[in-house]
Amino acid sequence: MTDTASSTAISESVQEFAARARTWLAENMPRIDPDKPPFSVRAEAVSWERAKELQRRLYAGGFTGICFPREYGGLGLDHAYQRAFDAESRYYEMPLILNTPTLTICAATILDMGSDDQKRDRISAVLRGDEILVQLLSEPSGGSDLAGVITRADRRGDRWIINGAKTWSTSAFAGDYGLMLARTDWTVPKHEGLTMFLVPLKSPGITMRRIKEANGSEEFCEEFFDGLELGDDAVVGEVNNGWEVASRQLFHERRAVGGGSEFASGSGAENMQELPTDYVALAESTGQGDDPRVQELAGQALVRRIVKDQLIPHISRAVATGALPPTGGTLIRLFHADQTEFEVDTTLAIAGTAGVVDSGDGLMDIGVRYLSRQTASLGGGSSEMARNVIGERILGFPREMAADRGVPFNQVKRGKT
Ligand SMILES: Cc1cc2nc3c(=O)[nH]c(=O)nc-3n(C[C@H](O)[C@H](O)[C@H](O)COP(=O)(O)OP(=O)(O)OC[C@H]3O[C@@H](n4cnc5c(N)ncnc54)[C@H](O)[C@@H]3O)c2cc1C
CATH class of the missing domain: 1.20.140 (Butyryl-CoA Dehydrogenase, subunit A; domain 3)
Structure with missing residues (x-):
């Protein structure tokens, strides 16, 4: 199925690919009026089930992960093919809520920084429509100073024990795995003691709550970690090199938010606010x-x-x-x-x-x-x-003053200390 589609796709021109997508979309995806699309409410579980179902259809047709490598379930094609597909899919219901953060930020970061197993297991599961990935970065103590996170991961035997809290996690209630930044070494300056983990969100040791916003939406979540146990297979990149992974994640986030990610599929408005x-x-x-x-x-x-x-x-x-x-x-x-x-x-x-x-x-x-x-x-x-x-x-302006630059994190004054 996808193999055939993938191997066909690789030898196709962009125009041939677009023509094949046009035919397939007409036969397999629900047609919509792009000016009045059926919006999915991110705060509702039913929207995520629908998005997964649509993603499974696309996967069966061989039209998911156009710019992801073939060994992880994608098509290994360049952005021109994705853009052509986006133009064709404008008239069909697409699983747009899977784009950000799942595909454009989390899967893209795993592709850049993850282990072979993480890439093979998580990216392919996302492309198949089986999993949703989220970001667990911001903390109640503040999100701008990302390198200042205080969620801790302590080594006990061959396990990591996680304690702390995250907040503002978009759609985490629907997620399967989250990219979570934690502090693994408190004796070095703040950027040097961080590690990124890929956390299975249904694990014991995680309490998740919805946050109600002023407009009534409950899409955001907060998570509390009380002795969550993870193995080394959950580490993304290297231990204490989490800042490099987070920087890559921010790079993908900037591109995704601005609409420039090749990993997004479909180009319509995701909700009424975007129209x-x-x-x-x-x-x-x-x-x-x-x-x-x-x-x-x-x-x-x-x-x-x-x-x-x-x-x-x-x-x-x-x-x-x-x-x-x-x-x-x-x-x-x-x-x-x-x-x-x-x-x-x-x-x-x-x-x-x-x-x-x-x-x-x-x-x-x-x-x-x-x-x-x-x-x-x-x-x-x-x-x-x-x-x-x-x-x-x-622009190369001088960096702003930072009292904690170069200071071991356990000596940085925080809060009332
Ligand atoms: C739609 C949306 C989706 C989000 N999704 C996620 C998600 O999925 N996962 C996640 O982890 N987080 C998510 N967030 C949280 C987001 O990353 C944080 O809100 C953001 O990083 C700011 O952090 P904060 O709200 O804690 O504000 P603070 O960091 O407390 O900042 C407060 C104010 O101070 C300003 N400020 C702080 N430091 C400086 C400085 N050095 N120079 C100048 N001004 C400064 C800030 O600009 C801000 O105006 C989301 C937020 C929104 C609105």
């Missing part, structure tokens, strides 16, 4: 179609939308050719966050009171959307941190 505002329809439905102020507001947002669309391939090319360092993806990530807030603000400004008073016309969704306007400037690291990266790593 771009139709400013003309909004202006007309609120009786402001001829208002020059509203036209100007909408024009500004639309111009920036075009800039964003052009920025993504521009930066991706610059990173690929080495004209920009790998951290260049941060430019896309920052513009994406700013643009998201600009559009949310513009939409509410045009909707006015209709966006906050429920008149049964659906416009109050705009107000509810406003409650989570900052997510794009926090998820995947905050916009302030993105500006730091751009300043220090791209």
